Amino acid sequence: MKHGFLSFCTLLFLLICLNGCGDSARARGVAWQPEPEEQDMPLGFPGKNTPDYAKKWRMPPGFAPTDKSPGFIASWNARCRSWLENAIKQQEETVASLERLKEQAQNPAEKRHHETTLKTARNQLAAYRTRLDGGPYIRLQRPEDLPAALPWESNWDEPELGDPRATKGGTLRLPITRSFPDTFRPFGPNSNNGFRRYLYDDIAMDLVTIHPGTGAIIPGLADKWAVSDDGRTVYYHIDDKATFTDGTPITTRDFLTAIYIRTSPYAKASYYQNYYLENIAGITLYGPRTFSVTLPARAPMPVYKAALTCDPTHFYSEFGADYAERYQWRTPPGTGGYAVSPDNVIRGTQIGLRRIPDWWAKNRKYARYSCNVDDILYLFYADPAKVRELFRIGELDVLSLREPEHWYEGMEIPEVHHGYIRRAEFHNIWPRSPFGFFLNTSRPPFNDKNIRLGLHHAMNIDGIIDTVFRGDYRRLHSYATGFGKYTNPSIRAREYSPEKAREYFAMAGYTRTDREGYLCTPGGKRLTVEISYANEPLYNIFMSKLREDAARCGVEILPDSLDTMVFFRKVMDKRHQAAVWSWGFTPPIPRLHQGFHSSFAYDSKGNVATTTNNITAYADDDLDEALIDERDATTEQEAVAASHRAQQLIHDSATWIPGWTTDFWRLAYWRWIQWPRSETTNFAPPRYYDPLDSHLYWIDENEKAATIRARHNGETYPEKQENIPLPPGQTP
Numbered sequence: 001m002k003h004g005f006l007s008f009c010t011l012l013f014l015l016i017c018l019n020g021c022g023d024s025a026r027a028r029g030v031a032w033q034p035e036p037e038e039q040d041m042p043l044g045f046p047g048k049n050t051p052d053y054a055k056k057w058r059m060p061p062g063f064a065p066t067d068k069s070p071g072f073i074a075s076w077n078a079r080c081r082s083w084l085e086n087a088i089k090q091q092e093e094t095v096a097s098l099e100r101l102k103e104q105a106q107n108p109a110e111k112r113h114h115e116t117t118l119k120t121a122r123n124q125l126a127a128y129r130t131r132l133d134g135g136p137y138i139r140l141q142r143p144e145d146l147p148a149a150l151p152w153e154s155n156w157d158e159p160e161l162g163d164p165r166a167t168k169g170g171t172l173r174l175p176i177t178r179s180f181p182d183t184f185r186p187f188g189p190n191s192n193n194g195f196r197r198y199l200y201d202d203i204a205m206d207l208v209t210i211h212p213g214t215g216a217i218i219p220g221l222a223d224k225w226a227v228s229d230d231g232r233t234v235y236y237h238i239d240d241k242a243t244f245t246d247g248t249p250i251t252t253r254d255f256l257t258a259i260y261i262r263t264s265p266y267a268k269a270s271y272y273q274n275y276y277l278e279n280i281a282g283i284t285l286y287g288p289r290t291f292s293v294t295l296p297a298r299a300p301m302p303v304y305k306a307a308l309t310c311d312p313t314h315f316y317s318e319f320g321a322d323y324a325e326r327y328q329w330r331t332p333p334g335t336g337g338y339a340v341s342p343d344n345v346i347r348g349t350q351i352g353l354r355r356i357p358d359w360w361a362k363n364r365k366y367a368r369y370s371c372n373v374d375d376i377l378y379l380f381y382a383d384p385a386k387v388r389e390l391f392r393i394g395e396l397d398v399l400s401l402r403e404p405e406h407w408y409e410g411m412e413i414p415e416v417h418h419g420y421i422r423r424a425e426f427h428n429i430w431p432r433s434p435f436g437f438f439l440n441t442s443r444p445p446f447n448d449k450n451i452r453l454g455l456h457h458a459m460n461i462d463g464i465i466d467t468v469f470r471g472d473y474r475r476l477h478s479y480a481t482g483f484g485k486y487t488n489p490s491i492r493a494r495e496y497s498p499e500k501a502r503e504y505f506a507m508a509g510y511t512r513t514d515r516e517g518y519l520c521t522p523g524g525k526r527l528t529v530e531i532s533y534a535n536e537p538l539y540n541i542f543m544s545k546l547r548e549d550a551a552r553c554g555v556e557i558l559p560d561s562l563d564t565m566v567f568f569r570k571v572m573d574k575r576h577q578a579a580v581w582s583w584g585f586t587p588p589i590p591r592l593h594q595g596f597h598s599s600f601a602y603d604s605k606g607n608v609a610t611t612t613n614n615i616t617a618y619a620d621d622d623l624d625e626a627l628i629d630e631r632d633a634t635t636e637q638e639a640v641a642a643s644h645r646a647q648q649l650i651h652d653s654a655t656w657i658p659g660w661t662t663d664f665w666r667l668a669y670w671r672w673i674q675w676p677r678s679e680t681t682n683f684a685p686p687r688y689y690d691p692l693d694s695h696l697y698w699i700d701e702n703e704k705a706a707t708i709r710a711r712h713n714g715e716t717y718p719e720k721q722e723n724i725p726l727p728p729g730q731t732p
Contacts, residue, residue, distance in 0.1 A: 037314070037317065038058055038314040038317070039058070040317040040318070041058035041059060041060060041061070041313075041314070041317045042058060042059070042061070042063075042064050043055075043056070043057070043058055043059075043064060044057050044058055044059025044063050044064045044253070045057055045059075045064070045140070046064060046065065047065070050140065051140050051141065051142045051143075051285075051287075052142075053143070053287050053288045054140055054253070054285070057253050057313075058313070058314075058317075059072075059253070059256075059257065059260070059313060060257060060260065060261060060313065060316040060317060060319040061317070061318075061319055061320055062260075062264075062319070062320070063257075063260050072260050073138045073256075076137060076138060076259070076260075076263070077136040077137050077138060079277075080136075080137040080277060081132065081136075083277055084128055084131055084132045085132070087128050088125065088128045088129060088132065091121065091124055091125040091128055092125065094121050094125075095118065095121050095122055095125055098114055098117055098118040098121055099118065101114045102114040102115060102118055120625075120629060123297075124628075124632065127296050127297045127632070130297075131281045131282075131296060134281060134282060134294065135282070136282070137280075137281070137282045137283070138256065138259075138282070138283055138284075139282070139283075139284045139285070140284075140285045141284055141285065141286050142286070142287075143286055143287040143290070145286060146235075146286040146287075146290060147228075147235075150226035150235055151226050151227070152224045152225070152226045152235075152237070153224060153225055153226065154219060154223055154224040154225075155216060155217060155218050155219065156218075156219070156365055158211045158213070158214050158216050158218055158366070159211075159213055159214065159679075159680035159681075160365060160366070160369070160678070160680050160681075161211075161212070161213065161366050161367075161369065161370065161680065161681055161685060161694075161696065162368070162369025162370055162676050162678065162681055162696040163369055163675075163676035163677060163678040163681060163696070164369065164678065165674075165677075165678075166369045166372045166674070166676070166696070166698040167372065167698050167699075167700070168355070168372050168373075168374065168698070169372075169373070169374050169698075169699065169701060170373050170374060170375075170698070170699030170701055170704075171373065171374060171375040171376075171377060171699075172373045172375070172376045172377065172397050172398070172673075172697075172699065173377045173379060173395065173396050173397050174376065174377065174378055174379065174396065174397065174398055174692070175378075175379055175380075175381055175387040175390070175391070175396050175399065176195070176198075176378045176379065176380045176381070177380075177381055177382070177384050177387060177536065178194055178195070178380070178534065178564040178565075179380070179563050179564040179565040179566075180347065180348045180349070180351075180380050180565070181193050181194075181195040181196070181199075181565070182565050182568075182569070183324075183328050183329070184199065184328070184329050184330060184331045184340070185324070185327050185328065185330070186199070186200050186332065187262055187267060187269045187272070188267050188268055188269055188323065188324050188327075189268050189324050189611060190565075190568070190569065190572070190611075191269075192572075192611075192613075193565065193568050194564065194568070195351075195378075197584065198351075198353075198378060199331065199340065199351070199353075200334065201584075202693050202695075203334065203336035203337065203338045203353070203371075203695070204334055204335050204336050205220045205221055205335040205336050205361065205367075206220045206221065206307055206309070206335075207220050207221050207222045207236055207238075207307035207308065207310075208220045208222055208225065208236075208303055208304060208307050210304070210587055210588060210687065211366070211685075211687075212684075212685035212686070212687035212688055212694065213680065213681070213685040213686065213687065213727070215587065215588060215687065217301070217303050217304055218366055219239070219366070220307075221238055221239060221242050221250060221310070221335060222236040222237060222238055222239065222307075223237060223238075223239040223240075224236075224237045225237070225303050227302055227303060230298065231298035231299070231302055231634075232281070232294055232295050232296075232297060232298055232299075232302070233292050233293070233294045233295070233306075234292060234293050234294075234295075234302050234303050234306040234307075235290065235291075235292045236290070236291060236292070236293070236307075237289055237290050238250055238251070238252070238289045238290070239360075239361075240289065241360045241361075242335070242360055242361075243360045244312045244332075244333035244334065244335060245333045245334050245335070245336070245338075245339040245356050245359070246312075246333040246339075247358075248312060248314060248333065249288075250310060250335065251288040251289065252285045252286075252287070252288055252289065252290070252291040253285075253288070253313055254310035254311055254312060254313050255283065255291065255308050255309075255310045256283070256285070257310070257311045257312075257313040257316065258308065258309050258310050258311040259276055259283070259308075261311060261316055261319055261323075262276075262311070263276055264319075264323075266319065266320060266321050266322075266323040266324075267323060267324075268324060268611065269611075270600075270609065270611070270612060271594055271600070271612065271613070274594075274599060274600075275594075278296075278631070279295075279296070279305075279631065280293060280294070280295065280296075280306070280308070281294040281295055281296045282294040283308070293306040293307075293308055294306075296632060297632055297634050298634040298635070299632075299633060299634060299639075300589065300633065300635060300636040300639050301588065301589065304588070305589075310335070311332065312332050312333045315330075315332045315333060316332075336359075336371070337355060337356055337359045337361070337362070337367070337370065337371030337695070338353040338354065338355055338356065338371060338376065338695075339353065339354060339356060340352070340353060340354075341353060341354035341375065344375065344377060348380065349379070349380055350377055350378060350379045350380060351377075351378045351380075352375055352376065352377045352378070353375065353376040353378075354374065354375050355371055355372075355373065355374050355375070356371075359371065369676070369696060370694070370695045370696050371695050372695070372696075372697065372698035372699075373697070373698060373699055379396070384536070384537055387399070388406065388410065391421075391668070392413055392415055392421075394420075394670060394708070394711075397669060397670050397672075397673055397699075398667060398668070398669040398670075398673060398692065399667065399668045399669070400665070400666070400667050400690065401423075401666040401667060401668055402538070402666070403468075403469075403538055404468075404469055404470040404472050407423075407666050408470075411423060411668060415711075416668070416719060417716075417719055418711075418716040418717065418719075419671065419716055419717025419718050419719050419720060420670060420671060420707055420710075420711055420717065421668050421669070421670055421671070422668065422669055422670075422671055422720045422721070422722070423666070423667070423668045423720070423721040423722070424666070424667055424668075424669070424675075424683065424691075424721070424722040424723075424724060425664050425665075425666050425721075425722070425723050425724065426664060426665045426666075426667070426683060426684060426691045426724045427663055427664045427686070427723075427724060427725055427726050427732070428663070428664065428665060428686050428687070428688060428689055428726075428732070429482070429686045429687060429726060429730055429731065429732045430482065430585075430587070430686075430687055430688060430689040431480070431481070431482035431483050431585040431586065431587055431590070432476060432481040432482040432585070432661040433582045433583065433584055433585060433661070433689075434476065434479050434480070434481070434582060434583055434585070434656065434658075435476065435580075435581075435582040435659040435660065435661060436476065436580075436581070436582070436656050436657050436658045436659035437455075437459065437531065437578050437579070437580060437581075437656070437657035437659065438571075438578065438579045438581045438615050438616050438655070438656055439452050439455070439577075439578050439616055439654070439655050439656070439657070440574060440576050440577055440578065440579070440615070440616060440617055441616055441617050441618045441655060442574060442601070442608045442617035443574075443576075443577055443617075445508075445527070445529065445577070446577060446578065446655075448508050449653075449654060450504045450505070450507040450508035451504070451505065451508050451527075451529075452653075452654035452655065453494075453504040453654045454500075454501045454502070454503075454504030454505040454508065454553070454555070455501070455529060455550075455555065455578075455657065456493075456494040456501075456654055456657050457494055457495065457496060457497045457498075457500040457501035457504065457553065458496070458498070458501040458549070458550045458553035458554075458555050459496065459546055459549075459550065459657055460496040460545070460546060460549035460550075461475055461493070461496070461657075461658070461659060461660060462475060462495070462496060463496065463545065463549060464542045464545055464546065464660065465660050467545065468538075468541055468542050468545065469660065472662065473660040473661065473662050474660065474661060474662070474663075475493050475658060475659075475660055476493065476658035476659055476660060476661050477491050477492050477493045477658055478491040478647045478651070478658075479592070479647050479650045479651070479656060479658075480585070480590035480592065480643060480647050481661065482585075482732065483585075483587070483588070483589070483590050483643075484588075485640055486589060486590050486639070486640055486643045486644075487590075487647075488643070488644040488647040488648055490648075491647060491648060491651050493657075493658040496549065498552050498553045498554075501553035501554070501555070502519070502553060502554055505519050505527060505553075505554060505555065506519075509521050509522075510527045510554065513554065514526055517551065517554070518551070518554055518555065518556045519554035519555065526556060527554060527555045527556065528555070528556045528557075528558055529550075529555055529556070529557050529558065529577060529578060530557075530558040530560050530576075530577045530578065531543065531557055531558070531559060531560060531577070531578045531579070531580065532560040532562060532567060532570060532571070532576045532577070532578065532579045532580070533559070533560070533561060533562070533567065533579065533580035534561075534562065534563075534564040534567045534580070535561045535562055535563060535564070535567075539561070539580060540559075540561060543557070543559045543561075543580075544559075547559065560576075567579075571615050572610060572611050572615075573610050573611075574608045574609075574610055574615065574617055576615075579615060580659075581615065582659075583595060583613065587687060589639065589643075590630070590643050590647075591631075592627055592630060592643070592646050592647070592650070593627045593628070593630065593631045594612070594613045594614070595613045595614055595615075596614055596616070596618060596623055596627060596646070596650060596655075597614065597623075597624055597627050597628075598614075598618075598619030598620065598621075598623075598624050600612035600613060600614035601614045601616075601617045601618060601619045602617070602619060616653075616655040616656065618653055618655045620649065620653065622649055623646065623649040623650070623653065626642055626645040626646040626649055627642075627646050629641075629642035629645070629646075630642035630643045630645075630646050663732045665689060665690050665691060667690075667691070667692075670704075670707065671703060671707050671717065671720075672699055672700050672701070672703040672704035672707055673697055673698075673699060674697060674698050674699070674700050674703070675691070675696070675697050676696050676697075681696065682724060682727070683722070683724045684696060684697075684724075686726050686727060686730055
């Protein structure tokens with residue numbers, strides 16, 4: 001019996017071990033699944049008039065025509081035509097109404113205003129008609145149909161990026177002090193979370209990109225491009241070597257796949273349904289590597305604006321109604337030099353990226369000195385104090401130092417004084433993130449503009465800058481700061497003023513004071529505001545200070561500190577009153593439409609639209625007009641004017657309370673982390689917010705061994721702190 005019991009225990013132990021030592025990623029909590037096969041998909045273009053290059057193309061389920069369905073291309077083309085016909089009808093009514101208003105104008109100023117508005121409306125009507133006359137949205141043409149003598153361009157003349165001394169290898173360990181993401185999907189429910197930029201945005205290679213040193217357009221997936229004479233159509237040629245990270249060639253079908261899956265109701269991504277209809281007039285394929293994108297009208301920087309995204313067609317061979325669940329933890333092959341490493345994913349703890357050793361662009365100008373470290377490990381921690389200690393003992397390689405306390409007192413440690421850890425203040429010209437307080441106008445109390453205006457004057461932001469940030473930060477003013485001529489310089493944030501705050505609150509009906517000194521209505525309802533934010537020590541510090549100063553204005557602030565992903569979901573569901581939030585911006589032009597247009601505030605039935613970027617749920621006709629004018633501007637002058645107007649209307653709406661920003665990024669790093677010191681790149685190009693985003697750094701393994709040895713032997717190096725200024729002639 002004893003022998004039998006021991007045998008049973010031994011067998012049970014082995015079963016447990018075997019179960020735990022299967023697929024490493026699955027054992028660690030991520031339901032990793034093998035990538036689907038190309039042959040699992042049906043042929044996507046069975047028609048007899050299909051060009052030869054597309055006859056063997058397979059597409060995700062639901063794309064191809066069947067006996068019961070006309071297929072995606074026919075359905076999408078019909079949808080676009082119907083959309084345009086309705087838009088023309090509505091715009092004709094708008095023009096007729098404006099013509100009547102012009103005739104009824106009582107004075108010259110009013111008449112000039114209507115003439116200007118009428119001109120814009122007529123231009124929009126003409127653009128819709130031009131689009132309708134332009135034919136189907138999606139077309140497959142033969143290579144010989146490509147217009148002859150196109151003015152192809154390839155900009156290989158900008159300065160090189162990075163440093164020829166860079167070496168490949170090593171593992172970079174970086175801390176993340178936020179919750180593990182809810183999904184790895186690049187689009188769909190909960191995908192627009194704070195971690196997606198590390199997975200996709202910062203490492204993807206787009207069709208074209210902006211040179212981070214000069215701001216010029218340089219090649220990406222496309223090695224050349226051309227613009228039509230009317231400025232509306234951009235032709236792209238995909239580099240013959242371009243592949244996804246799994247080695248699959250990137251072709252023009254992958255751009256059609258992106259339109260199909262992202263606009264599908266299965267994706268639950270309403271943004272893309274609007275984007276492709278409103279921002280793009282058509283896409284025409286001329287072969288597996290050449291295609292064109294037509295814009296609704298001539299626009300500034302058309303090559304950049306028309307650059308669509310692509311998705312790996314073969315990866316979505318199981319695309320369907322269960323997309324959100326089926327692809328929850330799958331990461332599609334990308335276009336950049338890194339991909340998620342399944343062996344380095346531990347659910348809730350870490351996510352690892354691995355360098356693609358045979359990346360197609362590894363020897364290409366602008367990319368050859370990037371993506372140097374073999375592995376990037378993002379390690380998730382809840383306690384910032386633990387992060388700082390792990391960094392101090394060398395278990396983490398780089399530490400961002402946002403808070404002055406950590407930059408100053410926090411770095412008064414032997415490892416810094418002995419030269420093992422270095423510090424740098426990197427100055428940049430990246431557009432400033434609109435960090436601040438977003439007020440949800442779909443819910444009380446912020447459906448009352450007087451309450452919104454009162455809270456503006458009740459928030460002592462300058463006091464936070466002077467105390468918590470020791471004057472190192474500065475106040476934001478315009479929602480689109482850091483875009484050069486596109487930023488409206490006349491906008492000034494509302495100052496802290498208990499007197500003005502109480503005046504606005506009184507206009508909202510809060511005219512009395514309760515026993516604790518807070519304002520209340522004659523019926524005794526106290527003026528309270530719940531502000532939701534991610535649970536971070538810094539946020540808790542400044543919220544405590546803001547709460548004290550707001551009390552002097554008669555308003556009680558109720559802090560709502562939440563786990564980062566819980567907070568994210570609450571805001572996406574529009575269940576917040578106010579949220580401490582920030583969106584990431586990219587140069588060179590502000591894109592305010594998705595953050596404030598009414599179509600992202602309410603659906604067609606008048607219900608609050610969830611999972612959109614309009615987290616203020618603000619809807620206003622004048623702002624909609626300005627946002628559309630900004631989006632559809634045909635010249636830089638028009639775009640600047642429309643953007644200024646939109647920024648002013650956002651300010652006037654009082655839906656966003658400007659927070660603070662810096663013109664620099666502070667970090668500390670162990671001396672084995674090396675940065676470019678070449679003629680063209682000093683530390684990192686200035687058009688990066690965080691220099692780590694450049695991926696131009698590398699690890700010196702010899703220096704790492706020497707540093708560890710010196711530390712063990714008590715040897716020291718000179719202490720080093722750098723201030724990396726902007727290149728000559730460049731301003732933030």
